[in-house]
């Protein structure tokens with residue numbers, strides 16, 4: 100690299116990203132008719148792995164798979180390698196390389212490639228090299244996860260970025276600049292009179308977001324030289340140029356990835372043609388970040404068969420909470436969202452699953468007739484109310500101690516074998532809510 104890497108100047112504080120776990124990507128693909136993935140033995144490549152916060156816990160719990168992390172910041176790779184030694188892992192390798200030349204240091208193909216927080220944040224030549232690298236190293240039928248800042252919703256954040264860039268231009272280095280940006284944002288929030296007007300609330304939330312997030316996130320999202328939002332159609336065209344095709348959204352069952360069920364049919368009916376349907380949906384749903392999973396084209400979409408669905412696991416922590424006005428049993432999710440079990444099969448299933456949580460049961464062992472509940476279970480899963488899984492960690496207690504010590508020391512959190520966070524730091528903005536109504540054998544209300 101000719102210029103110093105800003106991630107050496109001010110390291111980015113990374114965290115595990117739930118939906119990048121191989122079995123979650125495999126599930127998203129299966130449920131959306133994408134390629135079926137191996138989960139007994141596979142290879143994962145993470146591009147821009149930073150200090151290994153996402154890849155190390157993944158490798159720790161998945162000794163049957165092999166992991167490779169690539170990053171251009173020497174200081175980050177050093178931390179990642181020290182994590183590898185502390186955790187005594189032999190199924191992971193970290194490579195210090197720029198995306199422009201990383202291919203020279205890689206061997207073979209990968210079943211899964213992950214690039215979180217990279218695409219929008221690099222110059223266009225690096226972005227193109229990244230896509231080329233992914234297309235070359237992704238096994239046919241493999242899954243590539245690549246997120247990016249999305250037009251037009253991200254532009255609200257972009258306005259704040261423009262403002263903070265100008266306000267902190269005189270600072271001597273990135274860490275100082277980022278702290279100044281948080282101070283400026285705090286001043287803006289405290290001096291704004293939040294009115295009923297939606298713009299007032301929107302902009303206040305955006306400035307509050309700067310205050311609430313980790314200072315390294317502020318540095319690289321708001322103050323880094325590169326930050327390019329893309330329309331979904333633009334992104335798909337760039338990916339298509341490398342023969343990469345869209346499969347599903349990795350966060351389809353999280354609030355960030357949900358769109359109201361009626362939006363697409365309404366738009367189709369109204370024949371809106373100015374932009375693509377997907378771009379219009381992103382505009383209407385205020386999408387700021389998109390988390391697509393891609394595969395090498397061509398591929399033929401094939402919905403999950405009853406047999407494939409029967410072999411998934413289902414887990415639920417929904418708790419009984421009284422009866423509906425129609426005298427049907429109600430169940431509550433920890434988020435507060437309530438589900439009405441209109442049919443006996445659903446009531447029995449939810450009752451039986453609760454004591455097993457977080458463990459699940461094979462769908463075919465949990466219900467007498469899988470085809471009867473398949474649609475409802477997918478609906479509940481899509482709304483984040485139950486979990487469908489391709490596989491269950493074989494040993495939940497798997498020496499969690501060593502990982503726990505390492506993670507608590509570096510960030511006061513612990514990653515579970517499901518790749519979720521046991522204690523999320525205050526500044527972590529993940530999590531799911533379920534804002535949309537359900538139907539058929541299940542109903543719901545907040």
Ligand SMILES: C[S@@+](CC[C@H](N)C(=O)[O-])C[C@H]1O[C@@H](n2cnc3c(N)ncnc32)[C@H](O)[C@@H]1O
Pocket residue numbers: 104106107111112113114146147148149150169170171172175196197198199214215216217220221225319
């Ligand atoms: C915003 S951080 C994201 C880190 C991590 N994936 C996450 O989401 O927490 C971007 C990472 O990409 C790396 N990176 C940026 N440009 C790069 C390049 N040209 N070659 C290799 N790595 C690069 C940085 O060093 C940094 O660790």
